[in-house]
Amino acid sequence: MKNNIILEGFMGSGKTSVGIRLSYALKRTMIDTDKWIENRQKMTVSEIFDREGEAAFRQMETKCLEELIRTCDNQIISLGGGLPVREENRRLLSKLGRVFYLKASPEVIYERLKTDTTRPLLQVDDPLKQIRTLLEAREDSYQVCADVVIDVSGRTFDEIIEQIEGDLTKKGGSVK
Numbered sequence: 001m002k003n004n005i006i007l008e009g010f011m012g013s014g015k016t017s018v019g020i021r022l023s024y025a026l027k028r029t030m031i032d033t034d035k036w037i038e039n040r041q042k043m044t045v046s047e048i049f050d051r052e053g054e055a056a057f058r059q060m061e062t063k064c065l066e067e068l069i070r071t072c073d074n075q076i077i078s079l080g081g082g083l084p085v086r087e088e089n090r091r092l093l094s095k096l097g098r099v100f101y102l103k104a105s106p107e108v109i110y111e112r113l114k115t116d117t118t119r120p121l122l123q124v125d126d127p128l129k130q131i132r133t134l135l136e137a138r139e140d141s142y143q144v145c146a147d148v149v150i151d152v153s154g155r156t157f158d159e160i161i162e163q164i165e166g167d168l169t170k171k172g173g174s175v176k
């Protein structure tokens, strides 16, 4: 198994923000699967959804994981929010590293994303309802993948980073 630190969770749960801070704290590089796909496709995620559809994007996520398993170790990997839903992806994730689930409440997610236009799945009439529905449908997938669950609602970035560092130290000695 690879020694990557993997951040999973719903859109707006703070994976990218936590990942960037963690990357400074641990001096590890960070990969964001959405950015990885955007670079490869030379399109934004919204453009991919628009032009090729969600199913094509999900296929790209699986390809991305397959390549990361071959090429990526000792890094921080921030996942697109829907990536763990596919069973195949969950299997790949178990080989890729230690998975931290950043768990946020629907209300917190809504507050963070209510003016966001970059998440195609939330461009609907009632985004809060959509968040609740998707979160409920995905919760089991997130939990099954998770080595550690971190409740991020109402916690500062410093507290979250501290918990992750604490877990890594406990698990395998020094994390730096």
Ligand code: S3P
Pocket: 009, 010, 011, 012, 015, 034, 045, 079, 080, 081, 082, 083, 118, 119, 120, 121
């Ligand atoms: C998605 C989450 C997004 C991005 C795409 C679909 C999802 O990533 O992959 O818009 O299905 O939850 P973030 O979680 O980084 O926003």
